Amino acid sequence: MSMVPPALADYPWRVMALLLAIAGFGTIVLYSAATGSIFPWAANQAIRFCVFSAMALTLSRISVDTFARFAFPAYAAILIALVLVELIGGVAGGSQRWINLGFMQLQPSEFMKPAIVLAVARFYAMLPVGEIRRWNAIWPALALIGVPWALVLIQPDLGTATMIAAGGVTVMFLAGLPLRLFIGTGLTLAAIIPIAFSFLHDYQQKRVLIFMDPESDPLGAGYHISQSKIAIGSGGVFGKGFLNGTQSHLDYLPEGHTDFVFATMAEEWGLVGGVLLILAFCILFRWGIRVAMRTTDKFARLTAAGLITTVFFYVAINLMMVMGLAPVVGIPLPFMSYGGSSMLTVMLCIGIVMSIDRSNRRGQNRGNWG
Template sequence: MLFVLFFIEACGVATLYSAAGGDFWLWAGQQSLRIFVLTGLMFAVAFVPISLWMRLAYPAYALSFLLLIIVELFGRVGMGAQRWIDLGVMKLQPSELMKIAVVLALARFYKKLPPSLTNKPLTIGMALAIIFAPAGLVLLQPDLGTAVMIIAVGVVIIFMAGTTIKLFLAAAAGVVALAPLAWASLHDYQKNRVLTFIDPDRDPLGQGYHITQSKIAIGSGGLLGKGFLNGSQSNLSYLPEAHTDFIFATMAEEWGMVGAMLVLLAYAYVIRWGSNVGASASRFDLRLVAYGLSFNLFLYVAINVGMVMGLLPVVGVPLPLMSYGGSAIMTVLLMLGILLSVHRHESQGVNGQFNGF
């Protein structure tokens, strides 16, 4: 898994170098430093006993929630959204940390809950409050993509905790019934993104420009790509956000379908590894943690790739470990560190001796 992880990180740095037209220090240099430091943090997290992470679940949730409130009051505005706290050395996006905190908090919530209480209205209400309280604050930023991820991961954990499928069907019916109200509550730019997703040609030089140029970049790469540093869409600035949300299109243009599939298979391997950690976990709460974090990683990749290929609306979810930026990389490597901690716990021998990753 670590070898595949390093491969993904290297692909990200190489693509950033190319997107900058061969300028290493514009994006790739800073990204390399972040990856080096945060990968070290991942290993440090891996050697923290998972029991400690579970004890810190509620405090971590409370701290992340407090940071979301601070964002609303004093956060930095960028690209029309208020999502960051400027710490000087980096710009922290607390909503990213909440993706981990929700998983840990729900796992601890269900840990000591008797199975007979799983489907009780009070239990479901408390679990939904853990999910929707931070998701509501994230929507106010506004950040629809992150809010959707928090809700989706939370709902999956509720399902895996043993909640009956009948309640999910009833909830789905309720969501359909409330769809008009949800549509009315969206910001105008969010409505335009959905409409553009349905018909990208409705505004090809405005709302539809991003996805149109992204599909041109991916399609023009063909089977083997145009070659490293030869991506015309990104190097000639036709492709917006070529180093952040649309970095997959930059990579696919230069490396072609073969290169893109190789990267997607690498992501799939890491996600599958995380799921296997959950499947082999001996404790119920650790299974929820491992499955929840693995599903988080899956959502990162699925939403971003679906977005740049025109299969999903543009919602601003980065491609993990490849898109330029610090908060998402920190979050993903923290997730992997906790997964390694779970794996380490399960690898303990009968005498408590660590048998290796």
């Protein structure tokens, strides 16, 4: 007989324990990145995780029908906020991405990452099965994705725009659209890459060129990637040891507490630490995929798969970026990189998937008693 009260047993404690392990490890890495101090990064990161964990657990108690009902209104509200960013948004670092609310800087584009998944999933859930291969099943979804993608791209924020497009297109693919559509679109995009490259900002063009040959400017535009590779490679199999990193402590590694936190970790914890961290993320992805496969509701299935894929894109793009396998686009590593916006987005995604998981388990329990 379980000693845990039924109300508490209904919470996804195993998933939360996994997230706590990843975030706890991230806090330790940030502590080391600050040369053995909980300030300014480790303490704030731990507090944010606690707050956003409570938010995710609260979301897990909301019914899936509620998320479906508010998918379009939430999308519209965030879209309006993106327009306001263009009109009254604050500029920092050459980008116009935030709305100053006085007590905080709001970045609406972060909220669009889960919102686009909800909106596109809601559209295909409402679409009759026989319409899935018609043009009417394609252009509304492309419009839902294209408008926020364009608004974010002109901020400019190529990384977030890519994430928004990837999340929406993933739901389109999972909804059952013909494979030839995606192959044809991919070939078309490949053909127009040279034209699109000419429209990128100078710093964005430089990122792409440096990605292709970082050693061509190791002290300039290629400095981030070069130092990241040095940090990861110098860690070896078991790392240099906790608090013994040199690339981050001597400030050779830029952004060692944000975008390149994996390099900071790998230098001190080595290949073993990197493999264990990736394995933990794989366990999280496996849980999300299983939640999507277990549900019979179309909206819930597309939403769970789309949201866990969004988290996957965070991890995959960041790891490829720090290893020199993708251009530097400013995508943080969930629960490891310092910052509130990305953690909020990821916890929103996970909280909604928890809600779908809870709905699945309640449905199974009803079936067992029926």
